[in-house]
Amino acid sequence: EPEVTQTPSHQVTQMGQEVILRCVPISNHLYFYWxxxxxxQKVEFLVSFYNNEISEKSEIFDDQFSVERPDGSNFTLKIRxxxxxxxxxxxxxxSVLTVADTQYFGPGTRLTVL
Amino acid sequence: GESxxxxxxxxxxxxxxxxxxxxxxxxxxxxxxxxxxxxxxKGPQFIIDIRSNMDKRQGQRVTxxxxxxxxxxxxxxxATQPGDSAVYFCAENMGAQKLVFGQGTRLTINP
Numbered sequence: 135e136p137e138v139t140q141t142p143s144h145q146v147t148q149m150g151q152e153v154i155l156r157c158v159p160i161s162n163h164l165y166f167y168w169x170x171x172x173x174x175q176k177v178e179f180l181v182s183f184y185n186n187e188i189s190e191k192s193e194i195f196d197d198q199f200s201v202e203r204p205d206g207s208n209f210t211l212k213i214r215x216x217x218x219x220x221x222x223x224x225x226x227x228x229s230v231l232t233v234a235d236t237q238y239f240g241p242g243t244r245l246t247v248l
Numbered sequence: 249g250e251s252x253x254x255x256x257x258x259x260x261x262x263x264x265x266x267x268x269x270x271x272x273x274x275x276x277x278x279x280x281x282x283x284x285x286x287x288x289x290k291g292p293q294f295i296i297d298i299r300s301n302m303d304k305r306q307g308q309r310v311t312x313x314x315x316x317x318x319x320x321x322x323x324x325x326x327a328t329q330p331g332d333s334a335v336y337f338c339a340e341n342m343g344a345q346k347l348v349f350g351q352g353t354r355l356t357i358n359p
Contacts, residue, residue: 138291165345176352177292177337182345190345225291236282237347239291 136160138240140226146246147216155211155243157226166209167227167237168201170194177225183209216247260356267328269353271321271338280341283312283323285334286352292337295323325355333357 139158147153159166168180182189183201200212209228213220223244227237261267273281279300284292298305298312298321305312311324321338335354339347 167346169347177339177347177349179346179348184345192346236294236297238294239284241291 136162138226138228138238140224140240140243142243143241144244144246146248149218149247150215153213153216153245155213155224155226155245157209157211157240158207159209159226159228160238161207163228163230163238165189165229165231165235165237166201166203167229168211169225169227169239170222171225171242172222180211180224213245216245218247221245221247257351258354258356260358261328263330263357263359264327267325267332267355269323269325269336269338269355271323271350273319273321273338273340273350275340275342276316276319278340278342281312281314281321282339282341282347283310283321284337284339284349285332286337287334295336328355328357330357330359 138160141156145153164184166183169177170180171177179192180195181191181201186203198214202210223242225242226240229235229237259267282297283295285295286292296305296307296310296312298314303314309326313322323336325332333356335352337349337352339349341347
């Protein structure tokens with residue numbers, strides 16, 4: 135069964151450093167998403183992406199964040215200058231369509247900012 | 249506003265019993281609802297969904313009920329098994345390209 139994959143599973147970085155989290159969405163899906171989950175809290179939407187453009191973003195997704203689809207399979211989330219409060223699980227998701235279509239989530243990357 | 253919440257943060261049931269997890273939502277314009285299961289250290293796993301033109305949908309051992317009048321969603325799991333132990337999230341889609349998640353209910357299955 136096709137699934138969303140993410141690398142690395144755990145990333146440790148120093149505050150102020152740049153990190154890139156990588157995702158490979160399900161191959162026939164057209165919409166891609168990033169969510170985050172701070173430990174013990176609910177999953178929060180960050181950004182959605184379609185046709186090489188950001189479709190929607192939350193207030194969390196500020197200028198420190200960016201997304202990219204560098205090739206036909208990868209979807210990345212970059213945090214330019216990490217802060218302590220960026221420590222969280224970051225989940226990538228994808229869906230065939232959008233607006234009331236099932237989003238399938240990857241296993242997540244645990245980001246720890248020291 | 250955007251608010252999807254859960255009535256109970258934890259729920260313990262005996263193995264073999266049925267469980268019901270509840271969720272309240274605030275946006276009457278929401279038209280699509282999903283239940284996800286999250287096991288420790290893993291990503292949310294799709295369980296079942298329901299659209300606003302339905303009030304009930306059944307899957308394998310799971311049933312989702314939607315009451316639009318009181319903006320309430322529930323997940324029923326029949327004949328619970330140890331593998332059902334997890335945190336369960338409801339999420340809603342309000343016609344935008346994002347899901348709004350509730351806080352989650354931790355379901356524990358006792359042997």
